[in-house]
Amino acid sequence: MLAATWRAVQPDGAIMVWSDLRSAPSLLRTLDSLHPRPVTRDRYVELDVLGHAKVALPTAPRVVAGAASSTLPANRAISRIAREVYRTLARAGLAQWLPTRCAYVIAAAPPTDDSAVALLTRWQPRRLYFSVHSGLPGATQKLNIRLFDEAGKLVAIAKVAAHVAADETISREIAALQYAATHxxxxxxxxxxxxHGTIGxxxxxxxSIVEGTPATAVGAxxxxxxxxxxxxxxQSTSEQMRFDxxxxxxxxxRRVARVIEAGAPPWPRLLARLQQRVRQTAPQLITTVLAHRDFTPWNLLxxxxxxxxxxxxxxxxxxxPLCDLVHYLVQYAVLVEKSDVRATVGACRDVLQHASTMAAIGRRPLSRREQQFALAFYLLDTVSFYQANYLVQRPPFWQVDWLEGVWFNMSMEVLSEAVDG
Known part of the structure; x- marks a missing residue:
């Protein structure tokens, strides 16, 4: 599904359009079919690690509607959404935020109520940047709004659930930030x-805005x-308790049980085996931590x-512990270093023994059993999460690639090794 953005014209007159199309050529072909003026390759600016393309377009005095598919029904639906959003903001007296010369690319799952308008009225930002995300089916269908002050400085980011499926993720982030504030x-x-609160x-x-440059650009x-x-x-969030x-x-x-009950092959059998490996290797007592669970290079500033x-x-x-570290290592290897599956698995396993000590999550290098446990639980958590979302709606192709590539092969390697002491 298209995770798209609409934005006011930049000071230099360019329009920034983001799309989940995987390659620059396909993006340009789609834009060529939608835009009255040809979009040449020198207009292409960037294609980041997730395939989100950033393109500068010549200003167009009309609404430009785009979708991952260039089929007419999709374009008509996107155009209708663009018109509805424009009219809604105009009725709320917020038309001054919408320049007469701009382009819109709207995702297919906008808010169905006036929650966004109410939030904008409450905060009255001077400039707006909208982004409707629906990258993880049933999980992240939300509206992101960047809020600027009068001087044009970005001062805050607002997030509004755009669908009932996103209520849990917004509420979870609220709880996590409240928890972090006490440490x-x-x-x-x-x-x-x-x-925070509810609108409708x-x-x-x-x-608030957090400073820093994404680790995709400057990290190692x-x-x-x-x-x-x-x-x-x-160290700040550790609690000792029984593992179960x-x-x-x-x-x-609980999530694994739902996926296994649904019975969508081949993952239920794999998850059952991973869960068995976790139970074989888990300590009776464990020191738990607050886990981010999306500890990726682009979320680290x-x-x-x-x-x-x-x-x-x-x-x-x-x-x-260690799940965030494993996720970071895997994501960095695949999406930043462009490693193949085998190199990714090997790098992850080699580093685990020492990185846990460096991060002071463990006090010594990990034994083979402890490595097995950390990797097996990470895979159980991550694969079941994406598979649970797969049951709601087929995920984008890049998530399928992950499931059928890195995570599946990591799982097979973990499960193929004997567990020792």
Whole structure:
């Protein structure tokens, strides 16, 4: 599904259009079919690691509607949504935020009520940047709004659930930021919760801006700032308890049970085997931590001396240590270093023994059993999460690639090894 953006014309007159199309050529072909003036390759600016393309277009005095598919029904639907959003904002007296010369590319799942308008009226920003995300089916269908002050400085980001399926993720981020605010060591590393509540039936939050440059641009696989952040998170939020009683463990087990009951092959059998491996290798007592669960290079913002982390929508208290570290290593290897599956698995396993000590999550290099446990639980959590969303709606192709590529092969390697002491 198209995760799209609409934005006011930039000071230089360019229009920034974002699309989930995977390659620049396909993006340009789609834009060529929609725009009255040809879009040449020198207009192409950037194609980032997830395939989100940023393109500067000549200003057009009309609404430009685009979709991942260039079929007429899709374009008509997108155009209708664009007109409805424009009219809604105009009725609310917010038409001054919409320049007469701009382009719109709207996602297929906008809010169905006036929650966005109510939030804008409440905060009265001077400039707006809208982004409707529907990348994870049933999980992240939300409206992101960037709020600027009179000087044009970005001062806050608002998030509004655009669908009932996103209520949980917005509420989860609110809870995580509230939890982080009570821990002085990490409060300055995460966004500050400026405001939250409900508008209509949908939850919303407003959070402060966090400084830093994404680790995709300036980091390294084992950047000491990232490891130091993991150490701070682990030390500040650790709780010791029985493994099976941890809230994070119970949440994963419930999700796995739902996927297995649904019986969509081949994942139920794989998840059942991973769960068995987790139970074989899990310690009776465990020190749990607050886990981000989307600890990816683009959610880590690096400054000269530290790492900060944003987007806490999937956070979980009382979770298994090392899962965030494994997720970061895998995502960095595949999406930043462009490693193949085997190299990714090998790098992850090699680094685990030492990185956990460097991050002070463990006090010594991990034994083989501890490595098996960390990797198996990470895979159980991650694969079941995406498979649960797959049951709601078929995910975008890049998520299918992950499931059928890296995670599946990692799972097979973990399961193929004998468990020792």
């Amino acid at each position: 002085a060591a990490i409060a300055s590393r995460v966004p500050r919760l400026v405001d 039936a949908r939850p919303f939050l407003v959070q 696989r084992l950047d000491p700032r990232v490891l130091e952040l993991l150490r701070v998170l682990a 009683e941890a809230a994070g463990v119970q949440a994963v087990y 690096l400054t000269a001396d530290r790492a900060n982390v944003v987007d806490w929508e999937f956070a979980q208290t009382q979770h298994v």
